[in-house]
Amino acid sequence: MTALAHDYRTPRAWIALAVFLALVIGIGALIGTQSVPGVWYESLTKPPLNPPNWVFGPVWFALYVMIAVAGWRIWIAAPASSAMKFWGAQMLLNWAWSPIWFLAQLPWVAFAVLVAMWLAILGFILTGRCNDHIAPWLFAPYLAWVSFAGYLNLSIAILN
Numbered sequence: 001m002t003a004l005a006h007d008y009r010t011p012r013a014w015i016a017l018a019v020f021l022a023l024v025i026g027i028g029a030l031i032g033t034q035s036v037p038g039v040w041y042e043s044l045t046k047p048p049l050n051p052p053n054w055v056f057g058p059v060w061f062a063l064y065v066m067i068a069v070a071g072w073r074i075w076i077a078a079p080a081s082s083a084m085k086f087w088g089a090q091m092l093l094n095w096a097w098s099p100i101w102f103l104a105q106l107p108w109v110a111f112a113v114l115v116a117m118w119l120a121i122l123g124f125i126l127t128g129r130c131n132d133h134i135a136p137w138l139f140a141p142y143l144a145w146v147s148f149a150g151y152l153n154l155s156i157a158i159l160n
Helices: 011-034 039-043 053-077 082-103 107-128 140-159
Strands: none
Touching: 011 053, 011 082, 053 082, 053 107, 053 140, 082 107, 107 140
16 A cells, blocks of 8 residues: 555544654754753864754754654554664664764764664665655655764764
8 A cells, every 4th residue: 555545634643643743853852952062072173064053953853853754654654664664773873873972972983873874764765665755755854964964973083
């Protein structure tokens, strides 16, 4: 059954969407408030194109909304699919990155997590196409942002 055959307007679907949004945004916000850039991060040599700190919050909020909606759409269409497994994996890796980077201050370990996250995002995009035509596109900006984050993470690890 394709995503077009699913009714995303049922009460069950709306409740599931609310849960996906609350979990993704809520956990992301909690982690973000507990692992803020501090003196260590400010003292690091940054690469060219490093954006100001205020950019990250709005970008991640928008990405988290798209991540939640994409996960919800796949969950409605195929909850036990490979795409859903990739979605869960990338989410856990996403939530792990900030504490590893900002709290543990381990840029190389954070980079390894980021590479695994990038692969899980790509896995979601490639496998999600079988179940839904919109969800993979919602991950395209996320893949681009994580690619950019990879440049930043790797550059900072090398420069410091």
